[in-house]
Amino acid sequence: MSENQTAAAKPNHLYLVDGSGYIFRAYHQLPPLTNRHGQPVGAVYGYTSMLWKLAAELDKADGPTHLAVVLDKGSHTFRNDMYDQYKAHRPPPPEDLVPQFPLIRDATRAFSLPCIEEAGFEADDIIATYTCRAVEAGWNVTIVSSDKDLMQLIQPGVDMYDTMKNERRGADYVVGKFGVPPEKLGDVLALMGDSVDNVPGVPGIGPKTASKLITEYGDLESVLAAAPSMKKSKMQENLIEHSDMARLSRKLVALHCEMTLPEPLDDLTLKGIPEEPLRDFLEHHGFKALLNRLGGPAAAVAVAAASAAITSGTPPPPPQIEDAPPIDCSAYETVVTEEALDRWIAAAYAEGIVAVDTETSALDAVSAALVGVSLSTGPNLACYIPVGHGGMDMFAEKPLQLPLDLVLAKLKPLLEDDSILKVGQNIKYDLTVLGRHGITVAPFDDTIVMSFDLDAGQSLAGHGMDEAAKTHLGHTCISFKDVVGSGKNQISFAEAQLDKATAYAAEDADVTLRLWKLFKPRLHQEGATRIYEMVDRPLVPVIAKMEHTGIKVDREHLSRLSSEFTDGIARLEGEIHALAGQPFAIGSTQQLGAILFDKLGLKGGKKGKSGAYSTDVTILEKLKAEGSEISGKVLDWRQLSKLKSTYTDALQQQINAQTGRVHTSYSLTGAQTGRLSSNDPNLQNIPIRTETGRQIRHAFVAEPGNVILAADYSQIELRLAAHMADVPALKEAFANGEDIHNRTAEELFGEVNRDTRGRAKTINFAILYGISRWGLASRLEISADEAQDMISRYYERFPGISVYINETLEKARARGYTETLFGRKTWFPRIRASIQHERQGAERAAINAPIQGTSADIIKRAMARMGPALEKAGLPDVKMLLQVHDELVFELPESDVEAASAIIRDTMAGAAEPAVKLSVPLGVEIGTGPSWGAAH
DNA sequence: ACCCTCACG
DNA sequence: GACGTACGTGAGGGTA
Numbered sequence: 005m006s007e008n009q010t011a012a013a014k015p016n017h018l019y020l021v022d023g024s025g026y027i028f029r030a031y032h033q034l035p036p037l038t039n040r041h042g043q044p045v046g047a048v049y050g051y052t053s054m055l056w057k058l059a060a061e062l063d064k065a066d067g068p069t070h071l072a073v074v075l076d077k078g079s080h081t082f083r084n085d086m087y088d089q090y091k092a093h094r095p096p097p098p099e100d101l102v103p104q105f106p107l108i109r110d111a112t113r114a115f116s117l118p119c120i121e122e123a124g125f126e127a128d129d130i131i132a133t134y135t136c137r138a139v140e141a142g143w144n145v146t147i148v149s150s151d152k153d154l155m156q157l158i159q160p161g162v163d164m165y166d167t168m169k170n171e172r173r174g175a176d177y178v179v180g181k182f183g184v185p186p187e188k189l190g191d192v193l194a195l196m197g198d199s200v201d202n203v204p205g206v207p208g209i210g211p212k213t214a215s216k217l218i219t220e221y222g223d224l225e226s227v228l229a230a231a232p233s234m235k236k237s238k239m240q241e242n243l244i245e246h247s248d249m250a251r252l253s254r255k256l257v258a259l260h261c262e263m264t265l266p267e268p269l270d271d272l273t274l275k276g277i278p279e280e281p282l283r284d285f286l287e288h289h290g291f292k293a294l295l296n297r298l299g300g301p302a303a304a305v306a307v308a309a310a311s312a313a314i315t316s317g318t319p320p321p322p323p324q325i326e327d328a329p330p331i332d333c334s335a336y337e338t339v340v341t342e343e344a345l346d347r348w349i350a351a352a353y354a355e356g357i358v359a360v361d362t363e364t365s366a367l368d369a370v371s372a373a374l375v376g377v378s379l380s381t382g383p384n385l386a387c388y389i390p391v392g393h394g395g396m397d398m399f400a401e402k403p404l405q406l407p408l409d410l411v412l413a414k415l416k417p418l419l420e421d422d423s424i425l426k427v428g429q430n431i432k433y434d435l436t437v438l439g440r441h442g443i444t445v446a447p448f449d450d451t452i453v454m455s456f457d458l459d460a461g462q463s464l465a466g467h468g469m470d471e472a473a474k475t476h477l478g479h480t481c482i483s484f485k486d487v488v489g490s491g492k493n494q495i496s497f498a499e500a501q502l503d504k505a506t507a508y509a510a511e512d513a514d515v516t517l518r519l520w521k522l523f524k525p526r527l528h529q530e531g532a533t534r535i536y537e538m539v540d541r542p543l544v545p546v547i548a549k550m551e552h553t554g555i556k557v558d559r560e561h562l563s564r565l566s567s568e569f570t571d572g573i574a575r576l577e578g579e580i581h582a583l584a585g586q587p588f589a590i591g592s593t594q595q596l597g598a599i600l601f602d603k604l605g606l607k608g609g610k611k612g613k614s615g616a617y618s619t620d621v622t623i624l625e626k627l628k629a630e631g632s633e634i635s636g637k638v639l640d641w642r643q644l645s646k647l648k649s650t651y652t653d654a655l656q657q658q659i660n661a662q663t664g665r666v667h668t669s670y671s672l673t674g675a676q677t678g679r680l681s682s683n684d685p686n687l688q689n690i691p692i693r694t695e696t697g698r699q700i701r702h703a704f705v706a707e708p709g710n711v712i713l714a715a716d717y718s719q720i721e722l723r724l725a726a727h728m729a730d731v732p733a734l735k736e737a738f739a740n741g742e743d744i745h746n747r748t749a750e751e752l753f754g755e756v757n758r759d760t761r762g763r764a765k766t767i768n769f770a771i772l773y774g775i776s777r778w779g780l781a782s783r784l785e786i787s788a789d790e791a792q793d794m795i796s797r798y799y800e801r802f803p804g805i806s807v808y809i810n811e812t813l814e815k816a817r818a819r820g821y822t823e824t825l826f827g828r829k830t831w832f833p834r835i836r837a838s839i840q841h842e843r844q845g846a847e848r849a850a851i852n853a854p855i856q857g858t859s860a861d862i863i864k865r866a867m868a869r870m871g872p873a874l875e876k877a878g879l880p881d882v883k884m885l886l887q888v889h890d891e892l893v894f895e896l897p898e899s900d901v902e903a904a905s906a907i908i909r910d911t912m913a914g915a916a917e918p919a920v921k922l923s924v925p926l927g928v929e930i931g932t933g934p935s936w937g938a939a940h
Numbered sequence: 941a942c943c944c945t946c947a948c949g
Numbered sequence: 950g951a952c953g954t955a956c957g958t959g960a961g962g963g964t965a
Contacts, residue, residue: 589962589963591945591961591962591963592962592963592964593943593944593945593963594963594964595963616943616944618944619944619945620944620945620946621945621946642945642946643946645961645962646945646946646947646960646961647947649960649961649962650946650947650959650960650961651947654960654961674957674958674959675957675958676957677956677957679949679957679958680958681957681958681959682958682959683958683959683960684959685959685960686947686948686958686959686960688947688948688949688958688959689946689947689948689949689958689959689960690947690948691947691948692947692948693947693948697947721949721956769955769956770955771955772955772956773955773956773957774955774956775955776953776954776955777954778953778954779953779954779955780954780955781954782954783955840952841952841953841954844953844954845954848954848955848956849956849957851956852955852956852957853956853957855956856949856956856957859949860957888948888949889948889949889957889958890949891949
């Protein structure tokens with residue numbers, strides 16, 4: 005063979021594409037595109053672009069002569085037989101990715117490329133085996149992947165190619181990243197472990213230490229052998245104690261290259277890519293940018309550039325806010341003619357997106373009148389359409405404005421158009437207001453919810469408009485007070501001057517659209533799209549509807565209770581003053597402290613920086629137990645005062661005059677963990693724990709012929725803790741339907757009685773909240789040492805809990821946030837604070853957040869599915885009224901109770917699926933009655 | 941505006 | 950050695 009011939013023949017070069025790895029990366033880095041059939045295809049598009057890019061390599065001198073796409077098949081592999089925890093904590097793929105898997109195979113076929121999958125082996129092993137065979141045959145190999153495990157295969161003639169970063173990687177890359185050459189990478193990976201795949205490794209050893217040890221001693225076995233003679237340290241202890249886990253890890257990370265080739269090497273020869281099937285595929289999914297390029301070199305350059313940007317892993321550049329002109333309130337238009345209104349609507353259609361904000365006469369979305377609507381289609385392109393200025397007085401002088409009905413009729417098609425995205429800041433409010441005028445706004449995005457899903461817990465990110473504008477745009481919004489004044493002189497927005505109203509309202513729309521342009525790409529980049537699109541956004545109209553429906557409250561019942569409480573308060577007041585020997589304001593903690601501790605000489609020291617006496621319930625209970633009569637009476641007085649002022653009196657005020665019902669407002673961004681909060685009035689803290697308080701719940705009633713149905717998740721947070729921390733004894737107890745506190749008492753104390761069950765319950769909750777021995781000690785009235793013993797026993801009996809706590813804290817420290825099972829992030833900026841109690845507070849909150857947040861995610865999913873589920877079951881008259889964290893309250897015709905109970909139970913119990921498969925059942929308890937009180 | 945207290949999960 | 954101790958909320962009343 006002459007030299008000439010060797011040089012002329014293109015050397016065999018096998019490209020092995022890690023399809024599975026690619027799909028996940030593409031999914032997270034690309035927007036959630038949908039094709040015209042409504043299928044999610046974001047990951048498919050990314051994948052297709054990647055194949056396209058590889059196809060372009062065909063023509064290169066050192067390009068592929070052979071190629072195979074390798075995919076994972078099934079989830080059980082020989083590694084699971086080796087170690088049952090392998091990849092055990094990996095969440096199932098996102099709901100909108102699952103339907104894309106078959107499409108990935110379609111895409112591969114469209115390129116006429118061989119696709120290889122083999123049950124029992126991971127894609128990595130298939131790639132490893134092909135690599136070995138090809139190297140033996142003297143071929144070059146390129147592995148198209150960014151997986152660190154596969155980097156073990158890099159050797160002369162074998163490199164890796166990251167299409168998203170457009171980077172080729174050889175041995176130098178591995179040395180730079182891990183400090184060791186590829187052949188020693190397996191030893192390093194075994195020591196450091198992998199939390200994603202759940203490869204255990206050795207605790208406390210990360211990439212740095214692992215690479216140092218391997219460099220020093222040569223390989224894993226040598227490190228383990230040398231461990232006993234190393235300097236004494238935590239690391240040395242861990243190396244000895246976990247040497248078995250390290251060896252197991254070594255086997256788990258090793259790539260298997262002895263499997264039988266599913267297809268012989270020669271069958272992977274590239275024969276070119278026929279255009280026909282590819283064109284069909286691209287057309288079917290509407291991948292126009294690629295179609296244009298298929299058409300030939302004449303295709304538009306701009307299109308190709310846009311597509312290239314996506315292929316390299318960068319999302320299409322979002323409109324940069326830096327490029328946008330600064331906010332200029334003088335640029336806004338007041339729309340008072342039909343022509344101008346039409347012009348703005350046309351602009352919205354041209355952009356495909358419009359920010360919308362409504363202004364009303366009051367804050368209450370259920371009964372306030374619509375005063376105006378603002379729109380924005382781009383930076384400084386915003387208008388205000390007044391419709392209700394001058395108020396409702398027919399004879400009052402009014403500014404020139406378009407009639408309400410005309411404006412609504414013109415806006416309705418735009419606001420309901422499937423192809424136009426409407427953006428609002430707290431759009432729940434606008435959905436309610438516009439819904440009352442027969443407009444169903446869709447599709448929509450809500451910047452307050454987007455901000456929350458990105459930045460919950462970030463101390464400098466307020467989610468409200470004014471704070472968000474300051475933080476993200478560096479802009480100070482016109483304050484509401486500048487428009488309507490404040491205090492006694494405050495006027496309704498309907499009374500505001502048109503120029504001021506325009507500047508204020510149009511600015512809100514302008515800011516909202518600018519915020520959207522910042523948040524939208526961030527959602528994808530930061531992995532928040534899933535929680536936003538699958539949980540929180542769908543909830544917005546559901547909550548709007550609940551708020552609008554409200555709940556009927558029996559005013560007479562409340563009024564009767566108020567009188568009873570007044571009598572009780574007056575009687576107690578007399579007795580307390582008599583015992584004190586003087587009248588004083590019982591509600592004043594200052595005066596009460598002076599009476600109890602100075603005048604009557606009771607024990608109970610000062611507390612807090614203010615130097616004031618503490619007189620809270622724990623102190624008064626203690627004094628009462630020591631025989632102080634006055635303390636007991638103050639406690640009774642406090643209970644009645646609280647019930648009267650906060651509930652029986654205030655709630656009567658909150659009954660809406662038009663509907664006769666109470667309409668709370670839920671905040672989707674109120675609680676850092678993802679819970680809802682309820683305000684004006686708060687209907688999530690209606691009394692139930694005491695009999696006196698419970699009477700208030702009887703005032704929440706159903707309309708005649710209807711009943712109230714209350715459905716509670718039973719012990720949902722403990723169940724989630726059992727699942728997330730993987731605690732066998734707790735999971736078993738829940739699976740068997742046991743009383744969980746009894747089971748805990750049995751495990752901890754060996755016997756179950758009222759006392760041990762009560763203590764067990766306290767400890768169970770302590771675990772959820774991030775325990776400290778002092779806290780537990782004071783709750784159980786034992787010493788800190790005894791509390792510590794109890795905690796240790798708990799950890800022993802329920803292995804998994806302490807691991808969960810440590811892992812959660814480590815992740816929180818490393819990344820700054822925790823995550824729920826559904827991917828909701830909560831940030832903890834204080835987790836690394838140098839002030840101890842601040843840091844410890846953040847740690848306790850971080851332990852609790854994944855559990856409380858997952859519970860919140862689950863009930864939110866149940867709520868979003870409830871309407872359609874009831875509708876489908878032919879139960880349109882069942883109304884969802886309230887959510888109280890683990891409880892949903894409904895009002896429904898008596899005749900629907902049986903059928904609705906089944907649907908509600910199933911929807912709630914199954915709400916985690918299919919996104920998350922829990923290893924414990926979710927229990928749902930349902931009760932019905934004429935009132936909320938009776939339904940429990 | 942802030943603290944304390946207390947209602948709920 | 951002192952600190953202050955369970956997670957997440959919202960509302961009312963007193964005080965400065």
